[in-house]
Amino acid sequence: MRTLDVGVLGATGVVGQQFVARLARHPWFRPSWLAASERSEGKAYDAVVPWRLAVPIPEGAIGRMVEACTPGRGPKVVFSALDASVAGEIEQQFAAAGHFVVSNARNFRMDPLVPLLIPEVNADHLTLLPEQQRTKGWKGAIVTNPNCSTVVLAMALAPLRAFDLQTVLVSTMQAVSGAGYPGVPSLDILGNVVPFIGGEEEKIESETQKILGKNGGRSPHSAVISAHTNRVAVVDGHTMTVSVNLGAKPGMADIVAALQSFRGRPQELDLPSAPQPPILVATEPNRPQPRLDADRGDGMAVTVGRVRPCKVTHAKFVALGHNTVRGAAGAAILNAELMAADGIFD
Amino acid sequence: MRTLDVGVLGATGVVGQQFVARLARHPWFRPSWLAASERSEGKAYDAVVPWRLAVPIPEGAIGRMVEACTPGRGPKVVFSALDASVAGEIEQQFAAAGHFVVSNARNFRMDPLVPLLIPEVNADHLTLLPEQQRTKGWKGAIVTNPNCSTVVLAMALAPLRAFDLQTVLVSTMQAVSGAGYPGVPSLDILGNVVPFIGGEEEKIESETQKILGKNGGRSPHSAVISAHTNRVAVVDGHTMTVSVNLGAKPGMADIVAALQSFRGRPQELDLPSAPQPPILVATEPNRPQPRLDADRGDGMAVTVGRVRPCKVTHAKFVALGHNTVRGAAGAAILNAELMAADGIFD
Amino acid sequence: MRTLDVGVLGATGVVGQQFVARLARHPWFRPSWLAASERSEGKAYDAVVPWRLAVPIPEGAIGRMVEACTPGRGPKVVFSALDASVAGEIEQQFAAAGHFVVSNARNFRMDPLVPLLIPEVNADHLTLLPEQQRTKGWKGAIVTNPNCSTVVLAMALAPLRAFDLQTVLVSTMQAVSGAGYPGVPSLDILGNVVPFIGGEEEKIESETQKILGKNGGRSPHSAVISAHTNRVAVVDGHTMTVSVNLGAKPGMADIVAALQSFRGRPQELDLPSAPQPPILVATEPNRPQPRLDADRGDGMAVTVGRVRPCKVTHAKFVALGHNTVRGAAGAAILNAELMAADGIFD
Amino acid sequence: MRTLDVGVLGATGVVGQQFVARLARHPWFRPSWLAASERSEGKAYDAVVPWRLAVPIPEGAIGRMVEACTPGRGPKVVFSALDASVAGEIEQQFAAAGHFVVSNARNFRMDPLVPLLIPEVNADHLTLLPEQQRTKGWKGAIVTNPNCSTVVLAMALAPLRAFDLQTVLVSTMQAVSGAGYPGVPSLDILGNVVPFIGGEEEKIESETQKILGKNGGRSPHSAVISAHTNRVAVVDGHTMTVSVNLGAKPGMADIVAALQSFRGRPQELDLPSAPQPPILVATEPNRPQPRLDADRGDGMAVTVGRVRPCKVTHAKFVALGHNTVRGAAGAAILNAELMAADGIFD
DSSP states (O other): OOOEEEEEETTTSHHHHHHHHHHTTOSSEEEEEEEEOGGGTTSBHHHHOOOOOSSOOOGGGTTOBOEEOOTTSSOSEEEEOOOHHHHHHHHHHHHHTTOEEEEOSSTTTTOTTSOBOOHHHHGGGGGGHHHHHHHHTOSSEEEEOOOHHHHHHHHHHGGGGGGOEEEEEEEEEBOGGGGOSSOSBHHHHTTOOBOOOTTHHHHHHHHHHHHTOBGGGTBOOOOEEEEEOOBOSOSSOEEEEEEEEETTOOOHHHHHHHHHHOOOHHHHHTOTTOOSSSEEEOOSTTOOOHHHHTTGGGGTOEEEEEEEEOSSSSEEEEEEEOTTIIIIIHHHHHHHHHHHHTTTTO | OOOEEEEEETTTSHHHHHHHHHHTTOSSEEEEEEEEOGGGTTSBHHHHOOOOOSSOOOGGGTTOBOEEOOTTSSOSEEEEOOOHHHHHHHHHHHHHTTOEEEEOOSTTTTOTTSOBOOHHHHGGGGGGHHHHHHHHTOSSEEEEOOOHHHHHHHHHHGGGGGGOEEEEEEEEEBOGGGGOSSOSBHHHHTTOOBOOOTTHHHHHHHHHHHHTOBGGGTBOOOOEEEEEOOBOSOSSOEEEEEEEEETTOOOHHHHHHHHHHOOOHHHHHTOTTOOSSSEEEOOSTTOOOHHHHTTGGGGTOEEEEEEEEOSSSSEEEEEEEOTTIIIIIHHHHHHHHHHHHTTTTO | OOOEEEEEETTTSHHHHHHHHHHTTOSSEEEEEEEEOGGGTTSBHHHHOOOOOSSOOOGGGTTOBOEEOOTTSSOSEEEEOOOHHHHHHHHHHHHHTTOEEEEOSSTTTTOTTSOBOOHHHHGGGGGGHHHHHHHHTOSSEEEEOOOHHHHHHHHHHGGGGGGOEEEEEEEEEBOGGGGOSSOSBHHHHTTOOBOOOTTHHHHHHHHHHHHTOBGGGTBOOOOEEEEEOOBOSOSSOEEEEEEEEETTOOOHHHHHHHHHHOOOHHHHHTOTTOOSSSEEEOOSTTOOOHHHHTTGGGGTOEEEEEEEEOSSSSEEEEEEEOTTIIIIIHHHHHHHHHHHHTTTTO | OOOEEEEEETTTSHHHHHHHHHHTTOSSEEEEEEEEOGGGTTSBHHHHOOOOOSSOOOGGGTTOBOEEOOTTSSOSEEEEOOOHHHHHHHHHHHHHTTOEEEEOSSTTTTOTTSOBOOHHHHGGGGGGHHHHHHHHTOSSEEEEOOOHHHHHHHHHHGGGGGGOEEEEEEEEEBOGGGGOSSOSBHHHHTTOOBOOOTTHHHHHHHHHHHHHOBGGGTBOOOOEEEEEOOBOSOSSOEEEEEEEEETTOOOHHHHHHHHHHOOOHHHHHTOTTOOSSSEEEOOSTTOOOHHHHTTGGGGTOEEEEEEEEOSSSSEEEEEEEOTTIIIIIHHHHHHHHHHHHTTTTO
C-alpha cells in the first residue's frame, strides 16, 4: 500500500487530537492537512490546539499551519471530527466536492444511504456508496462510524446473530471522555453516578439495529433493544451489562466460542488497526474493567466477560471497549483502512 | 414510648459505628451496651474503635467500656453488626438466651422462620416470630434486614406488585462503603468499574423474592429476577437501573403515582426513623444521583427517577438508596422501632 | 435580635444557592429578596436555578420571584454572590444607594477602605466603614470575606501572631467546588492533580497579610508568605500543608495550646454561625481529611493537625476548612452577624 | 551486550509484577528465574500471581514455575521486589551467597556501605561496592534505589547543587499505587486527601541527603530538607511542590537551563532505560500533571514545571515522576543497566 495523504476536519478538538495522534504513526495514511474553524486558520497547529492527550503532539503536527474547512481544499480522503452542530453542512459540502468523508459525527449515521460501518460486522454496507453518490449527486461520499457505546455493544452482539438474537437489555457505565472537553463538570461526576446521557439511549437502540441489519442497514435487525445509559467516574472505557434473549438457546460455552472465534474482514485483510482477535473473552470473574482492559488490542478490541445464564432473558455478560479509540478515531481509521484495501479511494 | 436500653454486637466495625452514631440521637433507644471481639474487651470504646464516620464519636460512647459478645449479658434488645463469619453462631446463642437480635448480618436472612424485614413492605412477616421461637426453642428471636442493594430494589418494586410484577432485570452501580473497611482497595476502583461483587447477585435475586412474598416469605414472590452487580467509585449510595415486566400494563403516570403514594406501617405509625414519604420520585431528567440524593429522608428514603417505557420489558427506571443507612444500620433500627411499636419487646 | 430582611445578589449561581440554603434556616436573617441577571427576572426561583446542592431547595425559595440586581430595590442588607466580572460595578451601585453589601466577590477585597473580614481574626477592621462611606460618598458600605483558601490559612495563622510570625510557606490541595459550576472539567481532575489555579497564589499571599494586619488592614502583616496552589479530586474542603517561621520559637505544645484556646468576637458574642471552638486540633496522626473533617462546626470550623517541628522553618502542620461554607457563603453570613450584633445595620 | 539471565525475588507482588512486565521486553536482561514465598513454590507464575497491571502477563512468564527465595539458586543478578518485612534477611543471604542484589526494598538504603543509586545523579556511589564486599564478607553485593518520592525530588534537585542548594521544602501529592496492593482502602481516598504516609517524610529527608552527598553518600549533602507527604486520589505519578533556597541566587532562566541540560551517565552510555533527556521542563502553566505526564520517557523521565521565584525561599517549582516506574522497578533496572555497562557483573 503506498502512502495516502489524508486530512482531518475539526483537528483541534478532542477527537481531532486523537486522529492526529493515531495517524502520526499510521503505516498507510499521512495526515498532511489539518483543518479547523476560522479562528485557528493560518496559525500553527501546536499554537492553537488545547492538547489533552497523555502522548505529546506528534512531531509532524508541530508547526503545521491549520487551514479552514473549505471543500475542495485538502486531500481526497478526510476524516471528520467535527462537532454535530456543524458537521452536517460541512461534510455534505466536502462529499459534493469529491472528498471521501470518513466521519465520526452523528449527523449522517441514520441516513439510509450512508454506511454506519463497523468493518468486522457489516463491511458489506459499503455497497451503499454507488447509490449514495448517484442519489445525492456527490462525486465523493460519506461513511460513518457508530456512537461510542453502540460500537461496543454491536461488536459483542454480532456473533450472537447466529443464535437468533431477539431482545437486548443493556445498562451502560460510560467514561467522561465520551463527552468531549470540557464535557462533564467534575462537580457532577466526582464520587457520583449520573444516570442520564442526552440522546444516548435512542442512538444505541437505533444504530445497533441498523449496523446488525441487512441491505446496507436499510433492513434493520429485528432484535428489540432497550438501553439504560449512565455516566461514571472513569476516564476512558465504556463498560456495559448486557442481557440477551437468543431464540436458539445456545449453551454458555457456545456463546463464548462464538465470541472468541469471531473474525471479520479487518482480520482477514490484516488491516493495520485490526485487533487480533477483535473480541477477547476474559476468564477472570471480575473482568473486564476499564482501567485494565480498555487498551487491549491497542484500544481496538472489545472485551467480554462473565458470560452466564440470565433468569429473565437467556444469557447475560459484561462488555467493554475504549470509547475514544474503538468508539471514535480508531473506528474511523479502521473504516478508512477497509475502504483503502477495497480500492474505494483509487 | 419509654426509653429502652439496647446493645450493639460488633460495635467497633464500620456498620457497628453506624449503629452507635445513629442510636446516640435516637428518641426511644439508648445504646448502653457495646460489645465486640475479645481483643477490645475491657477497653474504652473510643480507644479501640477505628472510627471512620464524618460525624464525631458520640459523647455517650466515649469512655464506655467494650464488653465481650457473651449471651445473657447486655440488654434484651441487641443490634447485630457482626461479620458473617461469626454472626451465625453468636446470634443464635443470643436468641437462645432470650435476646431479641435485630441483625444486619446475612446468615439468617434466608432462614424460612426468620423475617427478612422491610417495615414498609412486609411488616406482616413478623408473625413468623412465635413459630420461630417454638421451633428453634429460643426464648428470644432473630429478625434481619436485607442486603444493601436488595432493600433499595425491594422498596421500589413493592408498589409495583399491584400491577402483576412478572420479571425484573436490575443492573447496580454500588458504592464502596458497602464492602466495609478496609474493603475495596483503591487501586481496584479509582477511575474504574469492577463488574462483579461476590454473592451479591444471588442475594438480590433470592432476598427480593422472599421479601415480596407471602406467608412470612415462605411463599416467595413469583417474579423472575436477574441482577448484574457492579462496584463504582462512589462513597455512599447504591444506584441501579431496573427494567420490569408488569402484566397489568399500567401507564407510566400510574407507576409514578403508585410509587409516590406508597406508604407502609412505619409511615402510619410515624416511627422515628420512618421517611415521609418512603419513596421519592425525582422529576429532573438526570436524577437520582448518589451524591445528591442518598441522604434524602435522613438516608432512609429511596429515590426513583426516569420512569419510562422499556422496549424489551414494559417499564424502566432508576432507583437509589443509601447503602449504609437504609441498607444497613438505619434499616435495622427501623425494624426495631416497628417491633417496639408492636409490643414485641414488652 | 429581631428578624432582619436580607437579599441575595447572584442568587442562582453556586455560591448564591449556598446563601439561599443557609439563610433559609437562619435565626436572624430572612432571605426575602433574590436577585439575579435579567434573563431570570420575573421567573420563579426554582424554575430558573440549576440547583446543585445535596439539600433540597428551601420551601421559602420555591415560587419566589427573582428580581433584577437594581440598586435601591430590595432590603438594606444584601449578600453578594456575584461573579467577579460584574460584582465591581453592581456592588458599588448598591453601596452608593444605601445598601450594606456583604460580599463574597474578590473585587473590593484589596481596597484599602474595605474590610476583608474574618470575625474571629480582625473584627476591628470594621472600623474602616465610616471612612469608607465618607471617602467614597456611599450611604451604604461594602464588607468582604476572603478567598476560600485564604480564610483557612488566616484562621490557622491568627493565633500564631503571638509567636512573632515571620514566614509562611503553604501548599494547597483544593476541592473542585471552589471553582464553581461547571468549573473544573472532569477530564482535568479525575485521577489527576492540576498544580495551578489562576490568580490563587497571589490572592493567598496578599489577602492574608491584609487580614492579619493592623489599621484596618492598611498596615499589612510583615510575615512573608509564599503559596503553591493545587487542584485535587475532592468535592468540598481545602487542605493545605503549612510551614512557619516563628521568631519566638515556641514549643509544639505551645502552638497547639494557642490554636485550641483561640477565640474571637463571634465566640464571645455566641453568634449563630460561630463555631465553638473556631479551630479544632486533630490528635489522630492522619487528620484532618476533607471527607471526614470539612463539616466540623457545621462547616465553619478550621481543623489543624500534625503540628510538629520543621527542619527548614520552625514548625509545620496541616490545615483544612470547608471552602464553600467557611470559605464563601458561611463566611459572609458570619460577617453580617457580627455587623448586626455591632449595630451597624441599625 | 550479550543477554544476561536475571531473577526476581518477590515476583508475585505488585512491584514484582512490574519487574516481570518491564524485563519481558528488555534488550539485555532475560528474566529466567522468578522467586516468591513458599506458598507459590512449584506453581506456574500465571496461576499464582494476582496480576494487577494494564498490560497482560508476558508470554515468557506464562507457565514458568515459581521457585523459593533460596540463596545460591537462580542467576547471579537478582532484582528484589521483596517486602521490607523479609527483604533484610533474604537480600543479605543472597549477597553472601554471591548474588548481585539490585533492590527496591528500603532495608539497606541507609546502610553506609550500600549505594542508594540514581544513575544520573550519583553513579560514583557504586565505588562503595568493593568496601561493602570486604567489610561484610559478601561475594556478591547489594545496590538499592530510593523511595518513590525521593527519586523524583533528588532528580530535580541534582542540577541545582551547582547553585549552592541550602534548604528544600517539599509537599507531596502521592499516588495510591505507591502503597502496593491492597494498599490504600478506597474509603480512605475517594474524594479525599490523607495528609500522612507513615515513615515517608523521614525517608525523603534522609535519602535525599545521602543521594546528593559525596564519598558514596557517607558525607550527606548539607541541604536542610523538610517534607510534608500526602496521599491523593491518583493511580500513578507522584506530584510535589518544592521551594528551594539557592545560595548562588540564580535567575529563573538559569534554573530552567540547568534542569534542561542535565545529563548523567545513563544518557552518556545511552542505557536502554535511560530517558533522553532525564528531566523535562514543562512550559504550559498548569503542568506537570500525573495523568498526562507520568509516562514521559517511558515512565523514566521527571517533569518539572512552574519554575518561578519564591518569596520565602529563592525559587519554587512542581516536580512529577512515575512512582512505580522511575520510583521502583524502572529505577532498579536502570541501576542494573549501569552496573552491567560498568562491568560489575562480569
